[in-house]
Amino acid sequence: MRHFSLIALVCISFSAFAQNKIIVFQTDFGTKDGAVAEMKGVAIGVSPALQLFDLTHEIPAYNIWEAAYRLQQTAPYWPAGTVFVSVVDPGVGSARKSVVLKTKSGHFFVTPDNGTLTLVAKKLGIAAIRQIDESRNRRQHSAESYTFHGRDVYAYTAARLASGTITFEQVGPQLPDSVVRIPFQEPVYSNHIISGNIPVLDIQYGNIWTNIDGATFNQLKLQTGDTLHVKIFHGDTLVYTGDMPYVTTFSAVPDGAPLAYLNSLLNVSFALNMENFSIRYRIYSGPDWKVEISSKNG
Known part of the structure; x- marks a missing residue:
């Protein structure tokens, strides 16, 4: 029974x-x-x-x-x-x-x-x-x-x-246990630089979402308020370079200022407070968009 x-x-x-x-x-x-x-x-x-x-x-x-x-x-x-x-x-x-x-x-x-x-x-x-x-x-x-x-x-x-x-x-x-795959930059940490992909935008607000997860990002050993150096590429072309603080809330920076944060999926993202990062810098998303992040704090 x-x-x-x-x-x-x-x-x-x-x-x-x-x-x-x-x-x-x-x-x-x-x-x-x-x-x-x-x-x-x-x-x-x-x-x-x-x-x-x-x-x-x-x-x-x-x-x-x-x-x-x-x-x-x-x-x-x-x-x-x-x-x-x-x-x-x-x-x-x-x-x-x-x-x-x-x-x-x-x-x-x-x-x-x-x-x-x-x-x-x-x-x-x-x-x-x-x-x-x-x-x-x-x-x-x-x-x-x-x-x-x-x-x-x-x-x-x-x-x-x-x-x-x-x-x-x-x-x-x-x-067979394989599917057709689109090549893209997976999140990796090497020589104090994290590389990743911009898979999609937070389209309503123009924020830049990356595929860099929290575990990979933590290898930079950052504290809230530390400054990141960010480079964004479309293919091999450098489209954006700049510095921004790593913060937990948008209000931590003035209106129009850049910031880095973890989005709702706990992936690294970039934004302009109260403005549209994508439109201002003509940054979009897809498998051919790549980002590199390093720390400005040593």
Whole structure:
């Protein structure tokens, strides 16, 4: 009896871990037309019990890198078993693979394997990857459509997976545990300099967000109020160089003055108090933007 109870508990736990009936959608479609509603309609048609949420539909057109970042930013805050659908797919209809990534954290990502998985694969780890078998996991009567895989393949497959209609193994054949990756500068400390990437802006305010985490930043052994020397590059071109204090609040510096701080993700960021750093210095984000930080305090 005890043995049976243990098996039942394991099965229940696995089921909750694998399918929790939650789908989170991300696209570059915008919401001016019916594309997003079509995807959600397909999902609800599979199971009305599904809970559907939006990450964003305002990814800049074709910007795979920003899609990758937004998944990394948000996925850890959703429970295990959540299924994410990300459709930023400039290669739709090409040879790029349609896949479902299961991460070691228990999240699922339904997307083209075109670089979108670069950051979640690294941050959350790869448990397994399966290529979507469209002979089984494609909306009925959609075989002649080659331009809306987000609706006909991704939303449909995600709904089947999230609702428990299919298991992860029934998505399709297993692939090697690797994804298409976009190269970028990872945070590293060397010779008293920290190098990193500017993956995204705090777009509403023009603050510069880096991927330099607190642990890497702490290798500079700074105290609050110490001064940083900051260089920002676009490719090999130096775009900005300047000094700024490391502070915990924006009000620690005068209006218009630069500052360095840890953002809500505990990554190093730069700002101008009450002004827009990005606009003033024409600094933007992406895999080809790099930052170097050193201490002015010895």
